[in-house]
Amino acid sequence: MADIAIKKKRPKNLDLPTIRLPLPGILSILHRISGAVLFLLLPVLLWLFQQSLASPETYAVAKALTGNILVKLILLGLIWLYMHHFCAGIRYLLLDLHKGIDLESARLSSKIVFGVSIALTVIVGAKVLW
Amino acid sequence: MVNRVVVGAGYGLKDWIAQRATAVVMAVYTLILLATLGALGPSGFEAWRSIFSNGFMQFMTFLFFISLFWHVWIGVRDILMDYIWNDGLRLVLMIAVVAALVGYAGWAAKILWRL
Structure with a gap:
């Protein structure tokens, strides 16, 4: 059980406000938050x-x-959360296939995810909401 | 590789695969819907309804919903396992999530089959 002892000595920093997440980290936590928010709003969306x-x-x-206008903005926000989850999810599927796992590509692909998801949000929002 | 002590239980491979398989189904559906919206540009009730009332899209939409609810279960279960450390509370929340998702599946079927 030597590795358990090593594990316990690992330094931990869980002081969230002092952690500066890199872009792939922001993408990752947004992937989780967007999934959770969309789940919580499922009854509203199904009703609509x-x-x-x-x-x-x-x-x-x-x-x-x-x-x-307020409902429109909320829906636009939800479309963005969906598009972010969609694009970030495709990035994770590619990472699963060992595509783009080096640091440079991973940073670049997270920029692409933010760019594409925001562009899709604008297009879909313009088409469906306005 | 991670050194694991084999205890005889699964390591979640089935869920891992299901999460990705359902994601692919939903991604394909999303592209089909985006293309349909782009091509048709529904401007009223009949046009909007006609997107979902043909047999193919009805089937695909239902498949999307089932994939969605399955995908949601795996994701929400992961979130609960990460943040809810009280076993009793976690169990109650998991049961509530499953109950809600089963209900949503019935609801989605009702919406689509009345078209």
Whole structure:
């Protein structure tokens, strides 16, 4: 059990405000946060999806609701969370296949994830919300 | 490689694969939906409904939802295992999540099969 003793001597820094995450680290924690937020809002999103499809009357209700600027901004935020989770997830699938695992590529691909997910958010937001 | 003491239990390979397989299904669906939205540009109820009411998209959308709920289960379970250290509370939360997801699956089926 020699390795257990070594493990205990490892220094730990869990003082979150002093940790400066590199971009791939920010991508990673955002991947988790976006997943959690989307999970928590599933009932709201399912309800909205149901309203939009059930009948012309409920569609009008959904349309009026999403016409509210505050609701629009929240939905835009959710589209970004989805797109971030989507793009970061594809990056992780590639990492699983040992594509781009060196530091330089990993940093570059995390920049690409942020760029592409924000671009997709703008495109989808413009198409669906505005 | 990590040195592990073999204890006879699984190491989560099945979940690891399921998480990725469901992710691929959802990614493909996302691209199909984005392409459909881009091509059609629905401007009203009928156009919007017609995206989901044809047999192919109905099947794909249902497949997306099932993949989503399965994927959510693995992800949320990981989060609970990381942050909730009280065994009883974690168990209660896990049961609540499974119950919610099973309910959502029924709800999604109801939405799609009424189209």
